[in-house]
Amino acid sequence: MIKKHIIEKNTVKKFDELGILIVMIALFIFLSIASPFFLKIENIQNLLLQSVFVMLVGFGMMFVLTIGGIDLSVGSILGYSGAVTGMIIASGGNIFLGILAGLGTGAAFGLANGLLITKLKIAPFLVTFAMQSVVRGILLLSTTNGAVSGFAAEEFTYLAQGYFLGLPIPVVITVIVFVILLFLFKFTSFGRNVTAIGSNREASFLSGVSCDKITIGVYMLSGLLAALSGILLAARLTAVQSEMGSGYEMDAIAAAVIGGTSMAGGKGSIIGAIIGAVILGMISNGLDLLSVNQFYRQIIVGAIIIIAVALERFTSLKKERV
């Protein structure tokens, strides 16, 4: 009964993201009025650039959450994949090869997550929690002699520091990834099955969906996107340190959930993940621009998250009643 209800809700509610979009626009208008620097072109460029790293990870997280899982290992995967790319380029390898290897590393750890979850039937939280330690440990070992660096070839750093039509390259890449993922999520059987498994695993299994394969695919995708974010971040920072990416999992989950993705699975939105990440980015950008006292920042971040989500809930509940 409940499950049917959820599925219905999904099909009926098309503009799930509208509530949260309004919050974002309100924040935007507010910051434009409150700070003379906010609308400067460099600041908008910075804002977008500062948001995309969490956004990319948030895309993957959105898929994972929608299928009813969680991926705590993305921060570590992000760090290590960036390191792999960096190490290959630093040792004279081809840049293209380095990037492929980095992406491959991310996908491989994602595959390992997926296999452990589906074949050993261990809870996703535990698998990815353990994987977080394992991958971070590997990164620590590969940085015992200091951070990975010396890979700042111009072609590589262009990936993060260059501009295309006034947009930072990482933003362009994120837009492309977004289009691909949107297609994948909305118009392929893979995307539909992710939602179906998330809302009712048994039913999908009975109707012949290969749950294991799809779950593995989702964790690989999450690893892959974390790796992409890590490679871009490596190009931005031109060095990879042992702690790079730690804590990104929380930001990514927050971005997805603020954007309307359900922690319980079955409901997700890619556009929502974008809005969530931009809201988080705008909050920290705005706090800097408005010179808010350091000690009050975390309080404000928490308060804004509550207000944003509560407003979104408020509108969607009202709508349901109408």
Added chain:
Amino acid sequence: MKKRYFKVLGLTLAVLLAVTAVLAGCGNVDQPVSDGGGTSDGGDGTAAVSSAAGTWQWGDPAWEAAVREQVEGKTFKIGFTPPAASEFYDIIMHGAYTMMNELHDRFGVNFEFEFVAPSEHDAVESQVATIENWATKEFDAVLVCTAGDFDSMNAVYEKATAAGTAVYLFNMPAELWDTDTIKATSVISYDNARQSGYLVGQYAAEKLNGEGKVLFISGNDGHWTTSRREGFMEAVAEYPGLEIVGEQRGEYVRDEGMAAAENLLQANPDVDFIYGENEEMAQGAVQAVEAMGLKLWDGNEGIIVVGADGLKSGFEQIRNGGLTATVDVGSVDQGREAIKAIFMHELLGYSIDKVINVPTILVDSENVAVPEAYVDWALSAQEAYN
């Protein structure tokens, strides 16, 4: 339904505006004290900081008049971003206040000073964003200390410098890098290896007569740990009788440091010396020694525990006989010298060295009064620089 969304939009804006109104109040806490409060409340602070107390570094009235001519009434915007909001960086920040107060009184130059720390110690990316945002806000200079090494920060340093915001670093182990590759204007710091780790190793050798078992509790992997360990190990290697019997990580916090020390002490209850690479971990080690019923150093025998930082709590512990010694890494001077370097170079055009190291001192019960007085003086300073 559309109307409802406008309502929500209005409601959101209203909430945000209310929040700003509150913030405007909060924001002032970190802002320079306003005129009224500054003169009445900050009066004592400035008096202690300046005037006849003999803290002036310049004395020639003609030169001072010429400088005043050049900078009086100018306002200089400085951003200060340490890797964490902590007691240690608070002391450095107060050191900076003392120098800004001094410059303001002496030459009539005004400062605006902003402080932002990331919520995670290792959130390098968040500090990069903060520096970018400050460059957008047309700050004149930023003071940066970060867990990110020079390689990972050089890109943003160049970007900020190109935008007209000068980058100065503090408390960074510049000794680990080739100075030519550092893209910041100057690094105001101390040598973590020679001026901190090495001192502790020598102290161990001196107190133990070159013989004994040593535990090492390190912080998060990173450049500070690397450099301090290097210096410590170099000193230990000079005495074949000193043996490192265990090394574990304490993540720079007290509970982890305490747990690491407890576990290491289980395996080696007969150690003579524990080096906790910052004071929080070292104090955790002191408590671990006490909790296990072992004897702390009393001047003749027991386990010696040494930290590094130079915090108030550390000095108190040294007086009370908990912590045996610590290294005061010149936190007050780092703040003062950083502001002075910015003033001399950016406002007056003097050249400055790429790396400026401040004095550090090994502190134990015999000389604790000296560094403690200096830290107390800095901490009592009020903000009165504009």
Added chain:
Amino acid sequence: MKLNAATELGTGKIKKKIDRQLIGLLIFVAAMMVVMTCLSESFLTVSNLTNVFRQSVFIMLLGFGMTFVLTTGGIDLSVGVMLALSGGMTGWLLSMNVNIVPAIAAGLLIGVLVGAGNGLMITKLHITPFIATLATMSIGRGVMYVWTNSIPFRNYMVGGFRFIGQGDILGLQFPIIIAIVAFIILQFVYRCTPFGRHVTAYGSNEEAAKVSGIHTDKLLIKVYALSGLMAAIAGITLASRLETVHPEMGKGYELDAIAAAIIGGTSLSGGKGSLVGTVLGAFIIYLISNALNLLNIDPDWETIVKGIIILIVVGVEFLSHRGKKE
């Protein structure tokens, strides 16, 4: 009626599954004991094992509250912050020469209030537990900074307060006694009271619980308040043990507490929990650190080994589970 029977059948099955998990954990602990005893002579001593137990007490206390929260299908990311706020409140009051009893009471009250606040946000504002407690975590940490001005609270140790974190009764350290008492009471609440049954019922089937007349909002608020109370107890004990309250105290404890509960067989999706499992889970996490420290494993390796061992612990459970099936 039918529904009731079904849930009862369900809980029966679940109980068996948890028992298997516990057996798996015990096998793991036993195996680790044997291996470690061969490798290090200081491992299997009373002083070392009580040492490990005392270290794990804080995560264990948080884990108890977390077990209840997870059983309802929720999550509480703010336990680390509630721990800091409560410890901070008690330490702050003591440093202002307030009597120890009201100081501790105020600390406990803060935990309960913040926890109840979480519950209110979740039930009345319809915010998911993850986001609500994430926001509380951020706000609480900010409050710690504003309150302490980033300078840790210290110089609050009075004789009676020292006893809580550092004293002992008949050779048993007081924090351990606190954990044992808390365990006994909560085990009773979880298994033998209507409240405990409602928590499980709500977690396994929210709608059914509502239909059968459980006041679910009140229930959830109570559960999160309980989690806050446990965090407060842990925080006050930790404040006594560390003799200082740092604004970052308890940072990251939430994930360890969740891990302890889940290793012990509590399900993240609700409806199933075990306090005995949480005790073992917390103990195992610290046992691993202790073993690696005693063997003086390179700290860089420690992180990897810890992760792999957690996988093995849960893998053992899976294997014992499959063994029974065949």
